[in-house]
Amino acid sequence: MSDPAPLFLVGAGGFGREVAALVEALNRQAPTWDLRGFVDDDSSLHDTAVMGLPVRGGLDWLAHHQPASDVALTIGDGTARRSVADRLASLNLQPVxxxxxxxxxxxxxxxxxxxxxxxxxxxxxxxxxxxxxxxxxxxxxxxxxxxxxxxxxxxxxxxxxxxxxxxxxxxxxxxxxxxxxxxxxxxxxxxxxxxxxxxxxxxxxxxxxxxxx
CATH class of the missing domain: 2.160.10.10 (Hexapeptide repeat proteins)
Known part of the structure; x- marks a missing residue:
C-alpha cells in the first residue's frame, strides 16, 4: 500500500472546512490523503488553525514550499473559484x-x-x-x-x-x-x-x- 499523498486545501472558509471533513471521511475508509492544512490568500488567516489544521500561507507560499503536493480547490463561490483555478494553472498546479x-x-x-x-x-x-x-x-x-x-x-x-x-x-x-x-x-x-x-x-x-x- 502506498503512503497517503500530501494534500493542501485551497480556501479556508466554510466550504474548505466541509471538504476537510470529506477528506477525513475518505481516510477513514482507506488512508488516502495526508492532509497538511490550508492555503488562503487572506493574510489574517496565516499562521492560524482551522479545524485544527494550519493555514500555511497563500498560493505563492504553496508554489515555493510545496510544489509537489496535491491541492483541492475548496472555494464555494464559482466566480472566485475560477479566478483561483486560473492562478493555480499558472503555477502548474492541477486540483484533484x-x-x-x-x-x-x-x-x-x-x-x-x-x-x-x-x-x-x-x-x-x-x-x-x-x-x-x-x-x-x-x-x-x-x-x-x-x-x-x-x-x-x-x-x-x-x-x-x-x-x-x-x-x-x-x-x-x-x-x-x-x-x-x-x-x-x-x-x-x-x-x-x-x-x-x-x-x-x-x-x-x-x-x-x-x-x-
Whole structure:
C-alpha cells in the first residue's frame, strides 16, 4: 500500500472546512490523503488553525514550499473559484477531484478535474460534469445532464434529465430544474426556485416558476 499523498486545501472558509471533513471521511475508509492544512490568500488567516489544521500561507507560499503536493480547490463561490483555478494553472498546479464515500459515481458519469462531490450527492447515468464543479450535500443530477465548468449546486438541488447548466451557473439551495432546460452562462438560480424554461446568461432567476429579475 502506498503512503497517503500530501494534500493542501485551497480556501479556508466554510466550504474548505466541509471538504476537510470529506477528506477525513475518505481516510477513514482507506488512508488516502495526508492532509497538511490550508492555503488562503487572506493574510489574517496565516499562521492560524482551522479545524485544527494550519493555514500555511497563500498560493505563492504553496508554489515555493510545496510544489509537489496535491491541492483541492475548496472555494464555494464559482466566480472566485475560477479566478483561483486560473492562478493555480499558472503555477502548474492541477486540483484533484474529491468524492465523498457516500457518493456512487456510475461508469457513464464523467468528472472533470477539480470536481468536488459532497456527502449524499447523486449523479445518475450519462452525466457530464466539467472542471471545478461543486455538488454540495444531497444534490441529485438526472440522466444526460451536462454541467459545464465552475457550476455550483447548493445543498438539496434537484436537476432533472437532460438539463444543461452552462459555465459558472449557481443553483441555490433546494432549487429544482425541470427536464431539458438550459441555464445560460453565469446565471444564478435562487434558493427554492423551480426552473421550467430556459434561462438567459448573466441573470438572477427566482420564484415558482423562476423568472429573471
Amino acid at each position: 477531484p474529491l468524492v465523498h464515500p457516500t457518493v456512487s459515481v456510475h461508469r457513464t458519469v464523467t468528472l472533470g478535474p477539480g470536481t468536488i462531490l459532497c456527502q449524499g450527492a447523486a449523479p445518475t447515468v450519462d452525466v457530464q460534469i466539467g472542471a471545478h464543479v461543486v455538488l454540495d450535500q444531497h444534490c441529485t443530477v438526472g440522466h444526460d445532464a451536462v454541467l459545464d465548468a465552475f457550476v455550483s449546486l447548493r445543498p438539496g438541488v434537484r436537476l432533472s434529465g437532460a438539463v444543461h447548466l452552462k459555465q459558472g451557473v449557481t443553483v441555490g439551495t433546494g432549487a429544482v430544474v425541470l427536464p431539458g432546460v438550459t441555464v445560460g452562462t453565469g446565471t444564478t438560480v435562487g434558493a427554492g426556485a423551480v426552473v421550467t424554461d430556459d434561462l438567459p446568461p448573466g441573470c438572477t432567476a427566482v420564484g415558482v416558476p423562476a423568472r429573471p429579475q
